[in-house]
Amino acid sequence: MWPKDISAYGYWVDDTMILVSVITVAVAILSFVIIVYSLIAFRQSRNMQATRRLGAISKLVYLDVVLLVLDIVIVSFSSIGWSHVIQGRNELIKEHKNYVETRVIGRQFFWSFVYPGLDRKFGTNDDFTLGNYLVVPVDTTVILTLTSGDVIHSLFIPNLRVKYDAVPGRETTEWFIAKRVGDYPITCTQLCGSGHFMMQARLKVVKKDEYERFLNNYKVWLEEQNSKSEYTAYGEYNHN
Amino acid sequence: MTNKHHAHPNYLLIWIVLCGLTTLSILTSVLLNPRHHIEFRDLAAFILFALAGVKAVLIALNFMHLRFEKILIVFAILVPLTLLLIAFFGFMPDAIVTLKR
């Protein structure tokens, strides 16, 4: 149903989704069974005189409530785990030294991805910017630093189960570890104007050595990419 | 029809106290003026807002007769103040962390 999970932490989302769905559906079915049964059993033609006592039904209701509470517990525990993953960002970055960072700037209506170049430092003159084209190495911690040039945008990568807003005037960070090489969609999910629905980009997950080649000379690399794929990415020149 | 709602406190006294507090706060802002000695900036702000709070409470309790009203009406003021507190501490972690400030 939903896009394939390629992230190291996407299982959080998928497992919670399945678990919560199962229990929620159970609660729903139980409730609807109770309701429909009472509609049939206690319609006026069958049950002329209403009585205030409840009887055995209360047990079923306990079951219903128990399931709901279970659901709540699971949801909040998964939230604990997830907030550890999100807030443990800094520790996690400390533990794998070799992360790559990319700056993301949202504008009406395209994404600019700023790469630090080989020296892995921003503000040096080997930085370069690609429009609507995010290239990341596989099995590596990738940190995206998002900001916006005009209005609020939201960077959504369905396969990585990550989504974060790019807010003008502040820098928000998002991170992930992509587990498999490939070519994936990126969309904007925060209404940003009339071209909102056109604000699409591509995520390209490549092998580590290929990522080095890309940083080394991205123009050549783009040429061969564009010759291979139907999707043509265009580069911008160093803007600093 | 002369129906007393409640006892009327000594309003003149309250008024004098309020004027005194106002004078005090003006003196504070003159003596601890942050433009001259920056180190007193937060202290001065604290004193001034504390004085303002005292004045507000005096007015509310005496002039607005909250001392004599039923608990229901006291809640009509306490609830919004609580909500303001919640809102303030809910907004704070975001509002004071932005770039270029």
Next chain:
Amino acid sequence: MESIITIEDMHTEHQGFIRRYIFSTDHKVIAAQYLITALIWALVAGLLASIFRTQLALSQKSILTPESYNAAVTMHGAIMIFWVAMPLLIGAFANLCIPLMVGAKDMAFPGLNMLSYWVFFLSSIILISSFFVPSGPAPFGWTIYPPLSADARFTAAKPGEILFLFALLLEFASMLMGGINYITTTISLRTRGLGMMRLPIVVWMQLIAALVFLFAVTPLVAGIGFLLLDVIVGTSFFRVTAQSQGDPLLWQHIFWFFGHPEVYVVLLPGLGIIAEVFASHTRKPIFGYKSIVYATIASAVLSFVVWGHHMFVSGMNPSLSYPFAVTTIAISVPFSVILVCLALTLWNGSIRFTSSFLFALGSFAAFIIGGLTGLFLGSQVLDVYLHDTYFVIAHFHYTIFPSVILASFAGIYYWFPKLFGRTMNEFWGKVHFWGTFIGFNVFAFPLFFLGIAGGPRRYYDITHIDYLRHFQWIHILSTTGAVLLIAFQTPFIINFFVSVFRGKQAERNPWKATTLEWLAESPPPHRNWNGMVPVVVNDPYEYSPEGEEEEDFKPQGILIPRDEVLREGTNAPTGKH
């Protein structure tokens, strides 16, 4: 003094047409005015929805441009929340129910009540006028997120936006006037013997909704003031410019500090209507009156500390998001209590399937789905993925639509006698219900799957996105449902107006219900009680009491001539019982 009051009652009857039906201070007339205005707005917003859904389904033909699509989406949301839900539940039903059910002659401040309607009418006029300004109505979503909404560089529709914001302010002002009336009336105009714990559920819900609205909307009024300054004067409270640094997130905080309680403002009165209809149509007392009341209060209190769950991915400080997730999940407990109590009210009842009961039941069933899917969005884990996708759309349509539209229909069929003195046609009512209910589910349920597939909301077209291209059928299916839903409102409209003029005359108590309003004539005269006084002797829902032969219900109150009551002295009923 008594003499003064009675004289006042006598000579209110011979007034001119204008005074009685247009600029009337009678709460029932004002309720009818609110009702009809809100239904017209609902029709407008529904037609808007069917237009842009058609655009979504037939993505090749361009019925709307992307700009007008955004404007249509924005107007649909804003109208449905502020110009349909609020006037229907807070305007119409609170105006109709509260004075009758607490046994008062009218609202505490009838003049303010009339003013409230006419301010609302003015705001409607202003909003309509924003459709006809050159650049069209506001296009930035009903949440009005700056900087898109705050900055002239990004907003094509500046006059439309300014008109929209002013209309919004006026609407809030009118609803606040109403709210002051409802709170004061419920607290201080209760008749003798009617302690707070004997109020009908719907009055409780409307009182709490009015309080929540009062406390939630006022910060937003301040926020809209700032936003208007940004838009008109060009300050930067929420804008980010080279010179000065506003804070876009501050608006989201202020907005959602209002926005989440607002959900309960439009939700609780609907649940109250469901409760009334359930009790009178199952001939049983509401199960767990006290627990429903306390759960409602708890959810109202909690609703002020959950706003952050709308901002999990908005760049909000991550340390805030876990507390908000926990409070959000916690708030589902009182609601599950309320729903379980309502479900148990059906058990061992003797159920009458009138169209108003059908609507209440449909509302109840649909709201269960809405509430349960809320659990998905309450957890940060899933919300990060599902945020701003069609899952959210489906979720809140499953909560708002039942509690506003379906519950209001239930209320209309139920209280129609008290409004117009006639009853509506049952057969067409049932046709209307089945069409509406099926149409709604066909429209809303598929959207859950589009959301799980990661389809972002407010997209003009999804066929050019490769991972969504195969899900176009969902849009087509759901558009079919929406059109069905709109089409099946025609029997209601015809039924409504025919019944107003030539419906069957209704007696005082057509449903054999207990609460006070059924003691009055239908429709009640101008000051409701014809010089009598309703005095409360029973709890609100004394249906099928043990050892009761001739009637299966005990009315909550009895009518006593006023001078008798006043002779007994003036011991006011306290809140405690």
Next chain:
Amino acid sequence: MHQLESTDTVMESRLESQSAIGQSAVGIPSSKLGMWVFLSGEVLIFGGLIITCVLFRLSYPQWHEFSGETNALTGSINTFVLITGSFTIVLAHKMVDQGNLKSAYLYIFLTIISGLLFLAIKAIEYAGEIEHGYNFHSGPFWAFYYGLTGFHAVHVFTGTVINTVVLILISRRKKPGNPSSLVENAGLFWHFVDIVWVFLLPLFYLS
């Protein structure tokens, strides 16, 4: 005292013309209750404005340099004016309760004067600041300054109008309630405006 309360409740509640039993269920006259509900809303409006302002202040360490620019003199004078206005209106209420309407008129009149005086001083102050070239666009401090003090000035104006209407009503002896509760409610609004100013003074002028 308690005896007094209860009889007072009776006197008041005779006026509840909308209640079927002619009296308030909780002993608080509806007019006063409605006024307080309205005020609790107002608390949140001004409170929202003020906490937003404080949040901006916390993120601008150099705020005091701006607030030094405002005219602390007129601000302080206005504080005294408003406090005196509250004092006179509450005395008017006391006089009405004691049936001494003549001096009640005088005190309400003084309150109206204080309101007008406040607005006059405020106008002079604005004129001065605009002369110095400060307007809405001169940064967030000035936006907040004009926004909040302006909104407050609107309230002062409204309060003055209300007081005038009350004066006319009770002096013409056409009372749509008893004059005491009329004056009391007008006074409640006026005191609220006063309290708001008490907080605006340190926020914009002193610190």
